[in-house]
Amino acid sequence: MKTVFFKFISLLICIGLATSCANEALGGVINDSDGDGIINSVDNCPETANPNQEDLDEDGIGDVCDPTDDTDTDADGIIDAEDNCPEIANPNQEDSDENGVGDACETVDQTDTDGDGILDQDDAYPEDPEVAFEFFTPSKYGKGTIAFEDLWPSKGDYDFNDAALSYQAIAFLNAENLAVGLNFVCNIKANGAGYTNGIGFEIEGLTPAQIESVTGPVLTQNFINVNANGTEANQDNAVIILADDVDNILTETTISIRFTQPISSADLGVAPFNPFIIVNKVREKEIHLPYKNITSLGVQSLDFIGVNKDSDGNFISDNGFPWQ
16 A cells, blocks of 8 residues: 555656756746747747637738738638738739739729720720721830931932921721821921922822821922822822921921721831922922832932932932932
């Protein structure tokens, strides 16, 4: 009997010593302040019991004591404060238009005032069924410049300031991306010529009959003949003379062209198309950009002063310089 008693006492002593040793190893205190079975050093919320250690935003602070609102209304794993669509589950957070509102809950305004099939929010002219889009050349916020030397085909002074034209073309497209019109906004930036030079361009993919109207050209010298629609007369392709004297468009001028039927961008071509100057009111004498063709009214073999530096008539000199 005594033997059993001493064995029991010995067991209690051992247990007591083990507990004491464990507490001593932990600094003499129980290291689980909230009693949730997770010791303070690894507990993400040591003062509030949270045995599951939930931490939705993974910031190292348990949800039960995190000052950040961890509400996730749509249960998609993204807390409402960071969710671009907090009431509809969208774990991938897709936002096609990058406006901060998730695609899953973005409401698209379906208004189409002019009934052309293009929503008002995407329509450049929401109240005009004939026009939906604009296409700018060279860009919406920039302009191009072309410059001409009027002593071609002789070398001249090669300063390219006889006519320097600044331009921006705006093509008006319908819902099918076909062009219904064009505005050519331009002005002469420099005119150092001693001649009276005209300036215009040819749209090589269109005939004069495809043009409904041309408005805005400034013709004062009486050597340009035009059709009723405003295109130049006796031309195979559509030719628009901007001015018969470049001094007429020193300030910004808009030439508006409307087509009889919508046309493809391929037929319209790229601005500035085939631009040219008419030298000193001699209608047949045209100077174009390199490798461009003269119009139906142009003549290559006109008399000139000096040495012919463009024997093959392609507006490039024999040694490779542009005569534009």
